[in-house]
Amino acid sequence: MNSVGKSWLLLTGLILFYIIYLLFGALVFSSIERPVEDELRRDMEALKAEFLNQSCVSAASLENFLVRVLTANKYGVSVLRNSTVTSNWDLASSMFFANTLVTTVGYGHTTPLSDTGKAFSIVYALIGVPFTMLVLTACVQRIMYLLVIGPVCLLQRSGLEPRPATVVHFVLLLVLVVLCFFLAPAAVFSAVEVSWSFLDGLYFCFISLCTIGLGDFVPGTQPGQKYRPLYQVAVMVYLFVGLMMMYLLLRTFHKMSDLHGLTSFLQLPRCEESDVDEDREPIVDREDRTPPQPTEKAASRPLDPGSQPSYNTINKG
Amino acid sequence: MRWKTVSAIFFLVVLYLIIGATVFKALEQPHESSQKLAILTEKLEFLAMHACVNSSELEDLVKQVVSAVRAGVNPSGNLSNQTSLWDLSSSFFFAGTVITTIGFGNISPHTEGGRIFCIIYALLGIPLFGFLLAGVGDQLGTIFGKGIAKVEKMIVKWKVSQTKIRVISTLLFILFGCLIFVALPAVIFKHIEGWSTLESIYFVVITLTTIGFGDFVAGEKETLEYLDYYKPVVWFWILVGLAYFAAVLSMIGDWFRVISKKTKEEVGEFRAHAAEWTANVSAEFKETRRRLSVDIYDKFQRAASIKRKLSSELGINASINQEMTPGKRTLSANLCEDRETYPTLTRNGSLYLNGLSPDYADRREIAIIENLK
Numbered sequence: 081m082n083s084v085g086k087s088w089l090l091l092t093g094l095i096l097f098y099i100i101y102l103l104f105g106a107l108v109f110s111s112i113e114r115p116v117e118d119e120l121r122r123d124m125e126a127l128k129a130e131f132l133n134q135s136c137v138s139a140a141s142l143e144n145f146l147v148r149v150l151t152a153n154k155y156g157v158s159v160l161r162n163s164t165v166t167s168n169w170d171l172a173s174s175m176f177f178a179n180t181l182v183t184t185v186g187y188g189h190t191t192p193l194s195d196t197g198k199a200f201s202i203v204y205a206l207i208g209v210p211f212t213m214l215v216l217t218a219c220v221q222r223i224m225y226l227l228v229i230g231p232v233c234l235l236q237r238s239g240l241e242p243r244p245a246t247v248v249h250f251v252l253l254l255v256l257v258v259l260c261f262f263l264a265p266a267a268v269f270s271a272v273e274v275s276w277s278f279l280d281g282l283y284f285c286f287i288s289l290c291t292i293g294l295g296d297f298v299p300g301t302q303p304g305q306k307y308r309p310l311y312q313v314a315v316m317v318y319l320f321v322g323l324m325m326m327y328l329l330l331r332t333f334h335k336m337s338d339l340h341g342l343t344s345f346l347q348l349p350r351c352e353e354s355d356v357d358e359d360r361e362p363i364v365d366r367e368d369r370t371p372p373q374p375t376e377k378a379a380s381r382p383l384d385p386g387s388q389p390s391y392n393t394i395n396k397g
Numbered sequence: 398m399r400w401k402t403v404s405a406i407f408f409l410v411v412l413y414l415i416i417g418a419t420v421f422k423a424l425e426q427p428h429e430s431s432q433k434l435a436i437l438t439e440k441l442e443f444l445a446m447h448a449c450v451n452s453s454e455l456e457d458l459v460k461q462v463v464s465a466v467r468a469g470v471n472p473s474g475n476l477s478n479q480t481s482l483w484d485l486s487s488s489f490f491f492a493g494t495v496i497t498t499i500g501f502g503n504i505s506p507h508t509e510g511g512r513i514f515c516i517i518y519a520l521l522g523i524p525l526f527g528f529l530l531a532g533v534g535d536q537l538g539t540i541f542g543k544g545i546a547k548v549e550k551m552i553v554k555w556k557v558s559q560t561k562i563r564v565i566s567t568l569l570f571i572l573f574g575c576l577i578f579v580a581l582p583a584v585i586f587k588h589i590e591g592w593s594t595l596e597s598i599y600f601v602v603i604t605l606t607t608i609g610f611g612d613f614v615a616g617e618k619e620t621l622e623y624l625d626y627y628k629p630v631v632w633f634w635i636l637v638g639l640a641y642f643a644a645v646l647s648m649i650g651d652w653f654r655v656i657s658k659k660t661k662e663e664v665g666e667f668r669a670h671a672a673e674w675t676a677n678v679s680a681e682f683k684e685t686r687r688r689l690s691v692d693i694y695d696k697f698q699r700a701a702s703i704k705r706k707l708s709s710e711l712g713i714n715a716s717i718n719q720e721m722t723p724g725k726r727t728l729s730a731n732l733c734e735d736r737e738t739y740p741t742l743t744r745n746g747s748l749y750l751n752g753l754s755p756d757y758a759d760r761r762e763i764a765i766i767e768n769l770k
Contacts, residue, residue: 090532097525106488108514116508117483124465131458136449145443146462152436153463169426171418178417182410186608188502193432197424198599204417209606215410283512290519292500295611296507 172309176300179316182208183323185293189301220328227253228332246336257329261322262286269299272311289322486628490616493632496522497639499609503617534640541570571645578605578638586615589627604635605642 132139168190169177180187181204192198228249235245266281276284276297284297300312444452482504491504495515506512545566552562583597592600592613600613616628 088536103489106485106492108518110483110485110488120465124462127458127461131454134449137447141443141446145439148436148439149459149462150466152432153466169422169429171422174421174425175414175418177421178414181417181608182414184498184607184609186500186603186610188610188612191610191612192421192425193428194424195595197421197428198595200420200424202599202602204420205602205606205608208413208417209608211410211413215406218406279509279512283516286516286519287500290498290523291607292495292498292519293502293609294500294505295502296505 170309172312173300176312176316178204178208179319180293181205182212183291183319184209185288185291185319187293187295187298189295189298216324216327219324220331223324223328224331227328228335243340246339250332250336253332254329257325261289261318261325265318265322273299274302285322288319289326291323490628490632492518492522493635494609495519496526497607497635498523499604499607499635501609501611501614503611503614529636530640530643533636534643537637537640538644541573545569574641574645578634578641582634582638589623590615590618601638605638607639 128142131137132142173190177190179185181201192201231252232245232249235249236242240248262282262285266278266285269281269284270276270278273281280297284299287294287297299315300308305311440455444450444455487504494501495518506515548569549562549566552565579598579601583594583601586592586600587594587597590597590613596613600615603610603613615631616623
């Protein structure tokens with residue numbers, strides 16, 4: 081089968097598998113969440129009935145009132161007594177909002193209300209998202225040299241074989257990232273935020289760092305939060321650094337699977353080096369590999385004799 | 398990338414965020430305050446109208462209602478015939494928003510089990526979706542590339558330059574893609590969901606960049622009856638649209654890189670010019686020194702020959718009175734073509750004396766002799 085036909089087949093296979101995965105997720109979510117939702121609904125009905133019973137309020141006016149309250153609440157405007165002081169659009173919160181916009185996390189706890197705000201968000205996002213990605217890539221390229229290539233060479237020198245060295249290093253990096261960017265911040269959040277448990281903190285960290293950003297948990301939105309601007313800025317920094325580490329993990333994994341031949345097996349694009357770092361030594365040199373599969377998407381340049389220690393040269397030992 | 402470039406870009410991003418923050422604040426805060434005022438007046442009116450309700454009871458009710466809405470249950474209206482938020486098609490949609498990292502948030506898991514499962518599900522699903530996106534983007538790219546190749550063939554007949562063709566094809570790509578993936582769906586959403594034009598475009602952009610606020614979600618209005626295939630078609634549109642947007646965003650990123658490269662080139666050119674200028678100046682300076690030293694050499698030669706003539710006429714032996722200063726030694730070595738005896742002192746085919754400059758040499762001596770060939 082020629083390579084074009086093969087890639088189409090692979091794609092349809094992937095789509096099918098993806099659909100099955102979604103169906104599976106749907107079934108599980110449905111079976112877990114639905115009973116809880118039904119119970120909550122029953123509670124709400126009881127609450128409304130109770131309220132209506134003991135007061136002179138008619139059902140219609142209560143409905144009206146509730147609809148208005150809920151519409152306002154959707155945009156983050158709360159009618160409760162102790163939330164009149166803090167605004168959702170003071171400078172720190174607006175910056176937090178702008179940050180969720182450009183990192184594509186998008187919690188949605190505050191959303192632009194005005195039309196101009198919406199139009200501005202569109203333009204701001206279209207420019208800011210690629211900009212942020214560029215910054216992340218640049219930072220990760222620098223950090224990669226420090227955190228990945230150095231330690232791998234160290235591991236090699238201490239006697240490990242090249243391929244297991246990369247696997248060991250990846251596992252170590254993974255453990256480090258999970259410890260520092262998931263478990264530790266989760267503990268901090270559960271201590272600082274009043275109503276969050278440790279699992280809630282962990283859930284929040286994960287949902288934010290994968291840029292899913294459901295928005296059911298957002299730090300710093302409880303009324304009466306102390307040092308709110310500082311807290312929000314700290315969360316922003318955490319998000320940015322965490323995203324960088326996730327991207328670093330992803331890139332390391334991609335390079336590792338390149339090395340182990342996974343990406344050429346799945347006919348995926350190989351980990352391309354950007355041509356920005358021409359003015360300094362390249363982080364990864366392309367080597368003259370003879371892979372088992374004849375079809376390769378990216379061209380490999382032969383290795384320079386005087387090159388720096390790089391990830392792919394590890395294969396040659 | 399150099400550290401300087403990275404930190405420069407980082408400061409740019411921070412600046413961009415601050416600018417965005419001030420603009421958002423200026424746009425939204427007045428609106429927010431007016432909303433707050435409106436809802437507070439509502440509350441006071443309600444309390445005034447219904448005297449048997451005290452405000453703490455009302456607060457309680459509102460709190461419970463708000464948290465119920467967060468959980469996805471809308472307490473207003475008749476609760477019994479509302480469709481569940483966790484029926485199969487909505488759960489399917491939710492699973493899709495988790496894996497694509499859009500994460501609308503209008504539905505979110507509330508049980509501990511649901512949350513743990515969500516984490517594990519996303520851990521496996523996001524890379525899976527990444528592969529899928531890569532594959533779809535690839536196919537999209539080849540399909541579009543073939544179309545562009547045909548168009549380029551046509552344009553080449555008009556004898557336009559290569560860069561112009563590139564620019565035209567990029568523009569065509571953006572235009573076509575915007576039409577299919579942004580404009581058309583926006584019109585459809587506007588028609589079906591009843592949003593305004595701006596809101597539809599806003600929804601499309603926020604969804605396809607995977608930001609996904611969740612204030613507008615297609616297919617979630619309870620008052621509308623949707624066709625059965627509406628949600629799956631929306632999901633399919635999200636998939637292909639995401640691939641298109643990823644391509645556009647990476648193209649914008651490439652432009653940034655090209656611009657920074659061009660700036661670097663220009664800076665490099667400027668530096669090269671400066672270096673050239675300095676080299677020119679120092680070469681001229683050296684040339685002047687050379688001419689000066691040759692001039693002195695000529696004069697010395699003439700003086701020496703006159704002295705020799707005089708001494709031969711007067712019968713005095715020239716070699717006793719004259720000291721062999723380094724300069725004269727250089728001179729005699731060069732003249733006698735004895736350069737090979739002083740190999741360490743030769744450079745560029747002429748004799749140098751350990752960097753002696755005209756300042757050190759005697760007026761009668763020559764410190765540097767250049768290119769005596």
